[in-house]
Amino acid sequence: MADDKTKTGKADRGKVAGGQKHEVAYAAKKAGVKPAEVKAAIKQVGNSRPAVEKALKRK
Template identity: 55%
Template sequence: MSKSTRSRNQDRARVAAGQDHEVRYEAKKEGVSQKKVKEAVKAVGNSRKKVEDRLDE
């Protein structure tokens, strides 16, 4: 049975710092190092919007 679209959208709204592929993607997208992404997740939580806002500062 497939996942609902709701759970997939919720997954996309998060950055899992333990998932290397997600950290690499976000780092490349924002033009920063993977270390910066992990620091942002640690500081503001795993909300993709909050992480991106933190990296834009």
């Protein structure tokens, strides 16, 4: 059976998916850091985009 196209949700822009290279690369470019630092921040504070950005600013 096909998916119900009327029941769509918004993209979750409030989180950084650590397993998605393009999301990690975007967050790294935005913060001016290396992707490994973004992954470390995700492990430290979770995948909430504001929390990750705040943790990267502290460095």
